[in-house]
Amino acid sequence: MTGERISAIGSDIEILALADENTEVVNLDGALVIPSFQDAHNHPVSAGIELLQCDLTNTETAEESLGRVAAYAASHPDVEWILGAGWSMDQFPGGTPTRQALDVIVPDRPVLLTNRDHHGMWANTRAFELAGIDATTPDPDGGRLERESDGYPAGTVHEYAMDLFEEARPPISAELAYAGLLRAQEEMFRLGVTGWQDAHIGELFGSPDTVESYRRAVEEGTLRMQVVGAQWWEKSQGIEQVQAFIELRAQVADESPNAQFVVNTIKIMVDGVAENFTAAMNAPYLDEHGHRTDNSGFSYMDPELLKTYVTALDAAGFQVHFHALGDRAVQETLDAVEAAREANGPSANRHHLAHLQLVADADMHRFAELDVAANMQMLWACHEPQMDDLALPFMPSDAESRTFPFGELHTLGTRLVAGSDWPVSSADPIAAIHIAVNRASPHGPQEPLGGDVQKLDLATALTAYTAGSAYANHRDHDTGALAAGYLANLVVLHPNPFELAPTDIHTTTVQSTWVRGEQVYAAASARTH
Numbered sequence: 408m409t410g411e412r413i414s415a416i417g418s419d420i421e422i423l424a425l426a427d428e429n430t431e432v433v434n435l436d437g438a439l440v441i442p443s444f445q446d447a448h449n450h451p452v453s454a455g456i457e458l459l460q461c462d463l464t465n466t467e468t469a470e471e472s473l474g475r476v477a478a479y480a481a482s483h484p485d486v487e488w489i490l491g492a493g494w495s496m497d498q499f500p501g502g503t504p505t506r507q508a509l510d511v512i513v514p515d516r517p518v519l520l521t522n523r524d525h526h527g528m529w530a531n532t533r534a535f536e537l538a539g540i541d542a543t544t545p546d547p548d549g550g551r552l553e554r555e556s557d558g559y560p561a562g563t564v565h566e567y568a569m570d571l572f573e574e575a576r577p578p579i580s581a582e583l584a585y586a587g588l589l590r591a592q593e594e595m596f597r598l599g600v601t602g603w604q605d606a607h608i609g610e611l612f613g614s615p616d617t618v619e620s621y622r623r624a625v626e627e628g629t630l631r632m633q634v635v636g637a638q639w640w641e642k643s644q645g646i647e648q649v650q651a652f653i654e655l656r657a658q659v660a661d662e663s664p665n666a667q668f669v670v671n672t673i674k675i676m677v678d679g680v681a682e683n684f685t686a687a688m689n690a691p692y693l694d695e696h697g698h699r700t701d702n703s704g705f706s707y708m709d710p711e712l713l714k715t716y717v718t719a720l721d722a723a724g725f726q727v728h729f730h731a732l733g734d735r736a737v738q739e740t741l742d743a744v745e746a747a748r749e750a751n752g753p754s755a756n757r758h759h760l761a762h763l764q765l766v767a768d769a770d771m772h773r774f775a776e777l778d779v780a781a782n783m784q785m786l787w788a789c790h791e792p793q794m795d796d797l798a799l800p801f802m803p804s805d806a807e808s809r810t811f812p813f814g815e816l817h818t819l820g821t822r823l824v825a826g827s828d829w830p831v832s833s834a835d836p837i838a839a840i841h842i843a844v845n846r847a848s849p850h851g852p853q854e855p856l857g858g859d860v861q862k863l864d865l866a867t868a869l870t871a872y873t874a875g876s877a878y879a880n881h882r883d884h885d886t887g888a889l890a891a892g893y894l895a896n897l898v899v900l901h902p903n904p905f906e907l908a909p910t911d912i913h914t915t916t917v918q919s920t921w922v923r924g925e926q927v928y929a930a931a932s933a934r935t936h
Contacts, residue, residue, distance in 0.1 A: 408895040411923030415891050438901035438918055441869065442887050444836040445602035445633075445876035448728070448761045448782050448826025450525070451595065452605070452617045453492075455587030456579060457830050458594070461491025463520065464830065469498040469508070476520070477512045488577050489513060492521035492830065494529060496682055497792035503553045506532045506562035519572055524831045526680045527565045528572070535560050538575040547571065549642070549705055551683070565683040566705075579614040588620045592632050596928040598835050599898035599917040601632060604826065604880050606674050606728060606761070608636035618655070621668045630667055631922050633896075635880045637674035637728050640716070642707050649719050656725075671881065672726040675716070676707050678736035681764055682797040686733035689767060692801045703735065710739045714746040717758075721747035726756045726881070728782070734765040734809070741773045748777060759824060759879050765802070765809050766816070775820040780879055782824050783813050783871060785843035786832050788861070790852040807857055813843060814861035823867065824875040836872045837900075841913040843868040849913045865904060865912065895924040 408414055415425060426432060457464070461479040466472040472494045480489055496502030509518045509531035517534035521527070535541070542558035550568030553561040564571065595603065608617050617636075624630035636659075638652050652673060659670045679685025684692045687704040694700050708716075720727050721744075731740040737760060744758055760774075761782035774781055787794070788811035799807055817823055827834040842848060843863045846855035855862060863871075877887025885893045899918040907914065920928040 408924050411895055411925075412885075413889065413891055413893050413895050416889055435899060437903065438899050439903040439905065440889075440897055440899050442873040442877070442889055442893075443601040443896040443898045443920060443922075444599045444872045445880055445882065445887065446595070446600050446826050446829070446834065446836075447604045447759065447824045447876040447879040448606050448784070449603050449829040449834060450606055450831075451591035451603055451829070452584055452588050452614065452620060453525075453611070454830035454834070455589070455591030455594070456583060456614065457492045457521075457587075458590050459583065459587060461489055461520065463491055463493035464523070466494065466498070469504065472498060473508060473512060476509065476518065480513045480516070480518075487516065488534075489516060489518045490520070490576070492525070493523055494520055495523045495793065496527070496797055502682055502793075502797045503561065503563040504529045506530060506535065506560065508562070517576075519576055521569075524680055524682065526685070527563055527683060528569045529563055530560070530572070531562075534572065534575070538572045540571050544571065549679075549685075549707055551685075566679050566685050581615045581619065584614050584617060584620045585623055588617070588624060589629060592630070595632065595834060596920045596922075597917065598837075599900070599920050599928075600834065600836065601896045601898075601920065601922050601927075602634070602877070602880055602882055602886065603632060604635040604637060604672065604728065604876075606637050606730075606826075606828075607639050608670060609639050611639070618659070618670070622659075622662060625662065625668050631927060633666075633880070633882055633886070634668045635672055635882075636668065636670040637672040638670055640673055640675045642676065645712075646716060646719055649723055652720075652725065653723055669881075671724075672728050673720050674728045674730070675713070676730045677713070677740050678707060678731065678733050679705055680732055681802065682793060684801065686764065687736040687739070688733040688765065688802070689735045689738070690803045693803075694801075697800075704733050706736065706739060710742065713739060713743045717743040718747040718750045721754055721756055721758070722751050724754075724756065727758045729758070729760045730762060731760045732762040732764045734767045734770070737763060737766050738770050741770055741777060741779065744777050744779055745773075753778065757879060757881065761826060761828070763816075764798075764811060765806060766812050768809070771812065771815055772819050774816060775822075778822075780822040780824045780875070781813070781816050782826050782879065783811070783843070784828050784832065785813070785825060785839035785868065785871075786827065786835075787811060788813065788846055789842045789848045789856050790854060791848060794856070810857055812857065812861055813863055814857075814859075817863060817867060822875065822878065823863075823871040824879040825868075825872040826876070837904075837915050837917070838913060840865070840868040840872060840904075843871075844909050844912055849910070865909070869904075895921055897921040
């Protein structure tokens with residue numbers, strides 16, 4: 408490479424023939440160099456902040472989570488509110504921990520902890536008191552409080568009920584948000600990621616406007632990551648939002664002439680998640696006895712309004728990034744994209760649907776037909792406690808065969824892109840690719856979720872996390888491939904995953920990460936010196 412771009416691609420002999428006395432030669436010693444990974448769906452500022460707060464990520468039991476809270480409280484005696492995230496629903500009966508469990512550890516200060524999927528929170532009694540939440544507080548639209556027999560909050564709240572704490576909890580400072588952004592960038596470089604699509608920019612979860620964090624990083628030259636920011640569609644508002652989106656897009660484009668940070672995408676939440684029964688399904692959820700209930704989840708907006716909004720956004724040149732997890736949500740989203748195409752004609756906006764836990768058979772072929780990408784969270788596509796205890800038992804008997812149907816979508820010609828949803832789950836592309844190929848976690852049940860038909864081959868999974876996500880991020884003109892003239896955004900992997908058995912892919916590690924020809928991460932054991 409010369410400067411920040413790839414000079415040429417060829418054999419060792421061909422490339423060495425181009426070298427002169429000023430050329431630095433890096434011996435990879437059998438490692439694999441590929442285009443760096445790009446993440447098409449994450450929440451990096453939130454993730455970075457959480458790494459700096461009470462971090463419950465990677466805890467495996469309720470006792471371990473409670474122990475971390477206790478340790479954090481003891482080491483931060485002057486913190487007014489104990490805030491954090493990362494606990495897993497499968498650690499607690501029914502996925503809903505109680506306020507009393509936190510009260511024993513921290514009785515005198517409010518504790519508010521977001522769960523790993525960020526669709527629920529766990530609070531102690533003091534937090535409920537300060538927020539004014541009691542037995543008389545109604546469930547908000549699109550949200551639910553777990554309750555005790557007398558109606559008082561039990562400790563866990565879901566979806567839009569999390570907003571009930573917004574006025575009481577202390578806001579996150581601009582300095583902490585900026586520090587979180589830079590901490591997230593550092594972590595992503597360690598994992599070989601050099602570009603991301605932030606799936607929710609703006610004010611969120613008590614944070615100041617994250618657009619300002621990005622603007623500061625651009626101005627100060629600390630942002631090395633290529634970032635696409637998704638402006639957030641507020642479900643309580645209407646089509647009047649579009650003009651504000653257009654104005655912010657133009658402002659940011661003027662401030663970032665090299666397109667280091669752009670906001671050309673709009674994120675729409677179509678439904679919730681399966682584990683708390685808010686994902687929009689065609690069939691009702693089952694109860695703990697296997698009987699049908701009267702709940703089939705939430706569509707967060709009227710399907711006809713969704714068509715109107717998507718048509719307007721598409722006409723304005725925006726990419727729409729949808730959260731669509733249940734099969735009814737997927738259907739309603741595809742219907743909206745179809746309506747936009749009928750009104751506006753085909754576009755180059757590159758709409759994509761994230762999550763796709765269930766997809767109806769009748770909708771499988773529509774992704775390719777509508778030129779809609781499937782934004783895969785590959786790490787979720789395996790048997791593990793949250794899936795096997797909190798999701799599949801409450802869905803129809805055929806649900807497993809349609810769960811995260813990546814293999815079938817690929818066979819039907821769907822464009823595949825990849826995102827982590829970090830900090831909902833790990834940002835590690837290698838861990839996700841391992842599961843995409845095996846449909847099993849290296850440390851869990853080895854029966855492939857959904858059967859072999861849903862597996863991806865290694866090349867397809869790697870391509871989704873490189874060229875696929877570059878496409879979704881509108882960066883495929885000079886990233887996502889090894890080609891002359893493309894930016895030298897590279898990752899070096901060892902051992903070469905193509906030389907491993909599929910069940911050993913997870914043993915591959917990132918040895919080094921490069922941005923515009925400059926090494927931004929090197930593992931302690933790096934073999935590229």
